Amino acid sequence: MxxxxxxxxxxxxxxxxxxxxxxxxxxxxxxxxxxxxxxxxxxxxxxxxxxxxxxxxxxxxxxxxxxxxxxxxxxxxxxxxxxxxxxxxxxxxxxxxxxxxxxxxxxxxxxxxxxxxxxxxxxxxxxxxxxxxxxxxxxxxxxxxxxxxxxxxxxxxxxxxxxxxxxxxxxxxxxxxxxxxxxxxxxxxxxxxxxxxxxxxxxxxxxxxxxxxxxxxxxxxxxxxxxGTLDRDSLRLAVLELPDPSHRLAWLADHLDRLPGSGIVYTLTVAAATETAKFLRSRGFPVASYTGQVEDADRRAAEQDLMDNKIKALVATSALGMGFDKPDLGFVVHLGAPPSPIAYYQQVGRAGRAVEHAEVVLLPGAEDAAIWRYFASLAFPPEEQVRAVLNALSPERPLSTPALEPIVDLRRARLELMLKVLDVDGAVHRTRGGWLSTGEPWTYDTARLRRVAEARSAEQQTMIDYAQTSTCRMEFLRRCLDDPEAKPCGRCDTCTEPIFDAEVSSESLAAANVFLGHPGIDIAPKKLWPSGMPTVGVELKGKIGPADQIRPGRAVGRLSDQGWGSRLRPLVAPDSPDGPLSDELAGAVVEVLKSWAHGDNAWEQRPAAVVAVGSNRRPELVESIAARIATVGRLPMLGTLTSTHIGDNEPRGNSAQRVLALHNAFTIPPAIIEALADLDGPVLLVDDLVDSGWTMAIAGRALRRAGAQGVLPLALAVSG
Structure with missing residues (x-):
């Protein structure tokens, strides 16, 4: 026709x-x-x-x-x-x-x-x-x-x-x-x-x-x-305020079997997804983790297992936020609140598409705001950094993203996002060899970026308001999406009697405390120098040679960990006051050393001495860690490396910038050089925070070149 x-x-x-x-x-x-x-x-x-x-x-x-x-x-x-x-x-x-x-x-x-x-x-x-x-x-x-x-x-x-x-x-x-x-x-x-x-x-x-x-x-x-209307009459929304990550994990362990069918447990970070899945498996639940760091084949297998109801839940980051279609998904639980009620509505919308009802539970955490601030810090860079990139590019010779890193202090993901925006705006052009300047005029839209940032901040506050509201939760979300038909749903925990309470069993809480309280994570050594260093006058490239290499190390925990993260973040935050190591953290450091000596991936040789990394921001903390280890381990404390870089403990945007700032920053005092000659074993190199990993790599290289047989890095915390 x-x-x-x-x-x-x-x-x-x-x-x-x-x-x-x-x-x-x-x-x-x-x-x-x-x-x-x-x-x-x-x-x-x-x-x-x-x-x-x-x-x-x-x-x-x-x-x-x-x-x-x-x-x-x-x-x-x-x-x-x-x-x-x-x-x-x-x-x-x-x-x-x-x-x-x-x-x-x-x-x-x-x-x-x-x-x-x-x-x-x-x-x-x-x-x-x-x-x-x-x-x-x-x-x-x-x-x-x-x-x-x-x-x-x-x-x-x-x-x-x-x-x-x-x-x-x-x-x-x-x-x-x-x-x-x-x-x-x-x-x-x-x-x-x-x-x-x-x-x-x-x-x-x-x-x-x-x-x-x-x-x-x-x-x-x-x-x-x-x-159309955005009501989802199959969803029953609830919020439970629990005091800490241990209680949230315990609540999951106590209630996962009560949640209908199979579903999704969302977390805000990769570390939290990995930890939560591991804990739930230890309590006998068939679950799988799903993050951007999981191999594609494993993600596919996990998706299919959930589709086939072979597992109770996927424990996922926002990598599963869009595009997963399981009509009979019975529940969505959030460990930590997303930074936007609109993002939250989208994620909970995975559930209840072809079932009579689905349970949606938010378990917000005190650490949520800090995680939101971190992700907000990855927004579009300041104008001077954008101009530095534009000035570095030419219309004839393309530069790759790694080649731009020594020029501008931005992490790879943030640099690539900026280049994509500039490409869309017509200021740069992506070609086979990298990026070219188009020579077209470009204006930094300060006013619009400020308005977007203000909108993001308002969304975060609205998410806090959602968790605390005494009005209908579905109506609240629908109003956030400007749904003109928003009205009370009659189903959520504010419209009716709550189905779930905040009580957890002593058994599950004890198990969660033990799980989250166990300190110790690996620190992988750097093996390659960043690309493009010779272009900024630093003759370091390719593999880091065996004579300059440090060995695998250990830290108490990650800042994003559900357990140790909440205790470590206040200690190493940029505005935290300096001070000696607490007894609680000293005990954790000792536990890390014990497991390092006797557990899986144990060190090949016991350290023979302790050296502290010079710190301009937290010298008392770093030196107290080193001194405590030396006392407990009955090891000689050789001293502290001096650093000529004022911002040596500040996280840098990318690896190239970090190496550029640190490659000649450390000086080995003569007393340490003299002591290294008499040692029979590696040096334990102590710092408070490992961010990019380059402080340990370059300070360790300096020790190796001064005569250390090996360097074992130890830190309180790893960022990320």
Whole structure:
């Protein structure tokens, strides 16, 4: 049936709707019926060839819209005379988990879907050929692909010209007002500009307030906005205030079996996810951890185990925040609050999509605000750092990200994010060898960045208010998302009697205290010098030679640990006063040394002496640690290395900057050099905090060159 947009009768629209309902039944079951707004979106895309923004709750059926629209467009039933066959639908999707779910869902509707992402590089050529041959109905790509030089230059132009439908999933990522802004999404402007005039575009999200909705709609152009109620009548929300991490772990151990079905336990950090999963397994629960540091194959296996209900829970970071589709997920528990109620709504929206009710429990922690501040510190850098990068780049000779690190004091991830923003703004261009300057003028938008930072701060306070509110929790979240239909839900712990209390068993609490109270983590030695050091006059490159190497070391704990982190953070915070080591921490240091001597990965040779790293910020603390170890271990205290670098204990932005600052900073006093000549064994090198690891590496190198047989690093804390 051929029809023109100008002359589509009601009968013809009804015929298209019947075909759409048939595709939906193949996708979702014989009793499935299109919601009215689903049909409005499909009608606008397929018949009117418009741009549409769907802001609808998780589980509403946004993916059904684009799969049904794809099937109709590929069938050509709404094509105008002379139109070529519709090309594949291109879905820009943020996470591999979502891609895998979507490929499986498409197959149920007879739609052939393929993905191009970092995990299937060996399939790219085959998939590209299938696209040319017209055998791919849906292509899922990550936003990062849009600026991969090969993909951008060789695949994207043809893809944009032949796309039948563009879908932007999790479209709130387009807006820097959104809780999960990703600069790669801004490249969609270029993609949109390359689309033929009648190409329909669909943007979808479950988590956009009015400001983000307006921003995304503005970037789409003339868009039909379909915004529905955000109530989730299957979710029962609750908040429990527990005194510390041990109580939160104990509560989980006591209540996990009471939570319905299988679910997700979210944490704010990788360390917390790893620890929590390990503790729950020690209490007999089948769980798996899911973080950005878990190998892709292991993440896939964990996802499948949860889908098949082989495990009770995934213990996950926000790596599982978007794109995981398990309709019968029975619960979501948060150990620590996300920094935004909008992000929280999105994560809890994973649960209760195809079950009568699901439990949602927030267990906020006193340390949440410190973690929020850390992640906020990774925002767009100050103007002087941005200008330093722009000044270093030329239009002719590209510089890689590692080559830029000795020039600007930014960690790799933050530097790359900044470069992506500059690329989107047209100030730099990514090419095969790295980054080039375009020479285009660029303005640092101080006012907008300040407004975004203020919005982030306000979101954090709102999350605190959510935990403390005495009003309906679902209504609170819906108002945060500017849902005009927000009203009391009648289900949450403020609307009705709470189901859960804060009591924990003495047995579980004791187990949690023992688990979190055990000190000791490994410190891996540095093995390679940072790239690009010779360009800034430091002749260090390649592998660190055996004669300069230090050995693996130990620390009491990480600052992000649930157990020791809360005790270590106040001690090594930038504004903490200096002072001697407490008896509690001295006992922990002794426990670390005992396990190091006799446990797994024990040292090969007992240390023969102790040396302290010179500290300008906390000299009394560092020297008291070294002195206590020397006394307990009956070892000679050789003294303290002197440092000429005033900021020697300050975390640096990246490894190159840290090495640049420290490579000649340490002086070995003559008395230590003389004592090293008589030692038969390694030196225990003591510091308070290991951040990048380069202080230990360079101070240890200096000791090795002064005659130390080996260097064993020991610290109170490791950052991160």
């Amino acid at each position: 051929e029809m023109t947009r100008e002359a589509v009768s009601d009968a013809e629209r009804a015929a298209v709707r019947e075909c759409a309902e048939e595709v939906l039944r193949r996708l979702a079951g014989e009793h499935a019926v299109l919601r009215e707004d689903q049909w409005r979106a499909i009608e606008a895309l397929v018949i009117d060839r418009r741009r549409v923004l769907c802001v609808q709750r998780t589980g509403w059926g946004k993916s059904a819209v684009y799969f049904v629209a794809t099937a109709l467009l590929r069938d050509g039933m709404t094509a105008e005379p002379g139109d070529p066959p519709a090309g594949p639908t291109v879905i820009v999707s943020p996470l591999l988990a979502l891609m895998r779910n979507q490929v499986e869902a498409a197959a149920r509707a007879g739609i052939r879907a393929r993905t191009i992402n970092s995990a299937n590089l060996d399939e790219w050529s085959e998939i590209t050929e299938e696209i040319r041959n017209g055998t791919v109905d849906v292509l899922l790509i990550s936003p990062e692909r849009l600026n991969n030089p090969d993909f951008r230059d060789n695949v994207l132009p043809g893809l944009a010209a032949g796309t039948g439908l563009l879908v932007v999933d999790e479209a709130h990522c387009v807006s820097d007002w959104g809780h999960d802004f990703r600069p790669d999404y801004r490249r969609l402007r270029t993609f949109l500009a390359g689309l033929p005039g009648r190409t329909p575009v669909l943007a979808t999200t479950a988590t956009a307030n009015a400001r983000v909705t307006a921003d995304v709609a503005d970037q789409l152009g003339d868009a039909l906005v379909l915004r």
